[in-house]
Amino acid sequence: MDPWPLPRRAGTSPGRRKYKLRAGVEETINQAITVTGIRHARYRGQAGKPKVRPQHAFSALAINLIKLDA
Known part of the structure; x- marks a missing residue:
């Protein structure tokens, strides 16, 4: 038995x-987690909030550069 059966509408x-x-989006998210470690921000608390956005932007830039190189 398949552990992750697709819904009936998946065959249409x-x-x-x-x-x-969805598979493409999940692949990109997985790549961001494994390559850039985006799951854990480097900064914590209220003082870190303005710093997290550039961290995510640079992570997205890194993923895009990897995709361009492939």
Whole structure:
């Protein structure tokens, strides 16, 4: 038995497109977590909030550069 069965609508044409898009998004998120360690911010507390946004922006830039190189 498949541990992650797809819903019935996944076999339809719109369902296949939706799951294909979802797989691409999940792959990008997984790459961001493994390559840049984006799951854990370097800064904590209220003083770190303005610093976290640039950290995520640089992580996104790194992922985009990796994709351009591939």
